Amino acid sequence: MEQNKTQKKIDFDKILDQVRVFAPATVANMICGFDILGFAVDSPGDEVCMYRSAEPGVRIRSIQGDDGRLPLDPDKNTVSACVKMLLEKLDLQDDIGVEIELIKHMPIGSGLGSSSASTVAGLFAINALLGNPLDREELLPFCVEGERLACGHGHADNVAPALLGGITLIRGYEPLDVIKLPVPQDLYAGIVFPQVDVPTRDARQLIKAKVLLKDAVTQWGNIAGLIAGLFQSDYDLISRSMHDVLIEPTRAILIPQFYEMKQIAMDNGALSFGISGSGPSVVAITKGQEIAQVVADKIQEHLVANGIDSFKYVSSVNVEGPRVL
Template identity: 70%
Template sequence: MESIYTTTGIKAEADRIEKDSVHVFAPATVANMVCGFDVLGFALNEPGDEVIMCKADRQGVHIVNITGDDGRLPREAAKNTVSASVMSFLQYIDRTDVGVEIELHKQMPIGSGLGSSAASTVAGLFAINTLLGSPLSRQELLPFAIQGEELACGHGHADNVAPSLLGGITLIRGYDPLDVVALPVPSELYTSVVFPYVDVPTRDARQMIRAKVALKDAVIQWGNIAGLVAGLFTSDYHLIGRSMQDVLIEPTRAILIPEFYEMRRLAMEAGALGFGISGSGPSVFAFAQSKDIATHITSVVQAHLAGQGIDSNGYVSGINTEGPKEIQGREE
């Protein structure tokens, strides 16, 4: 399959229609998909983040409001991933004459392992692109989203921003040049996601990863990644499930997530195809072959956490193949 990212330059469309304001939703994501550290990810239907962006009389990019972050995110334009990415975008298309005001509404917890910063960045980039008549394709927006991830967590990876921006399940084949491949989405595939209210900072989780791995472990991991991709192409749910094994990253990161192995046992008993950590955690996810099974898994895992005195959020979702979208018919 050919890469879905190609460099085609800025689209020259004389009839582009610009807007005065837009309201955009961008989805949360599950990165790694257990065995595909930094190379696999998929988009969820919920949760996600919203951005309202308006043209302003004053020049420059301005954050005018942020909700849902408990005051944790910077309001300075150059330090916030949303506004910083918008600034880079405007410089690239030579539209620094444009002034915009941004409202960011966080609909998911920061540090959840669900691509919180990625969803915000993608919402902002999709909003400014839409506001100015879509001069770039979604694929051409991806490098700016990767820059936002670098600002957010110190590592410019695409396993969250690519599925959030492009939708579906994505494989990051390489970065030089950037090569992102769309993978098939089996029609019966659903996911259960549970976010326990525990703190696992992304930077800390990444620093725990071993710099070197044994060749025998690498071979196991390669086989699982290939098996998972093959399972997606053939809608072989059993192959998908038995390929969701991680011998490199999960054994270390699981230490940071209370009750991880018990949650996995309960999820598998409840019918999960596979179970693992979403991104760097603490969120966990399971694949299931129906919405009903995914709903049951979510209920069982949340009930166990509650019994251990751990509150949580739970989500049940198909794979979001749409990516970011403009919200119509709501007051802005």
């Protein structure tokens, strides 16, 4: 019955011939909120161009910017696989055909939600092509499935902020319960992506299955303090709260010069500093764009002096999420 109700939302006369969508990169965990917090940034991000086809089915025309690393098989690529999943849910798999061009503007394996940006762009694009029959919250479970396909773990700390924009809290998964949090006006991120390889699966395997109760209590207090700080736009409370005693001590081992970069960030006025997602990207949270820029510049200079190339990005929190271009 629910599927039939959804089916009635589709007006075939209003289906678009093509659409182009941008979806943003994200900083998962937000330092102290492992697997439950994340925020979207303005840049980088990925684009999807989607074209209606006379032949039913989902096909990938091309992928740019991936150095040939992503599959063109529509059943193995997370973008096309999730689009197929949505069309099947709407019972449109025999009526609608689409062709996809994926343009990667962000590096794979960066810790900035590369797979989630592509998946969100694809699902946002097919929804727009169909006349937006689903709202963003209804698209979110499909995005989570995309993460499961990409890395074997269906988490939402990247896809939720990429899709909904802003800062999101994943309260639970059964059922999926996502809450948007306030974004203080002057909250910025200085992000540096060192050119070292830290596979997500390897980073996750380092995490301890059990933690000390005293460390768990410290982490709970930090998460609660951070959320309170966001609601109050209290930058001092945000700074005091954004400390990770559970995940960072283990994952930092995989990132060369991590603690030296952290010292540079804190010495130059950052509110906090930590790992973006599973790394190797690192993020300085700051009050204001100028500090974020200074910190990112100085960290990049330090990495160059130590023979490590890197990319850098400075951004406010992106409250819009994906958009049609």
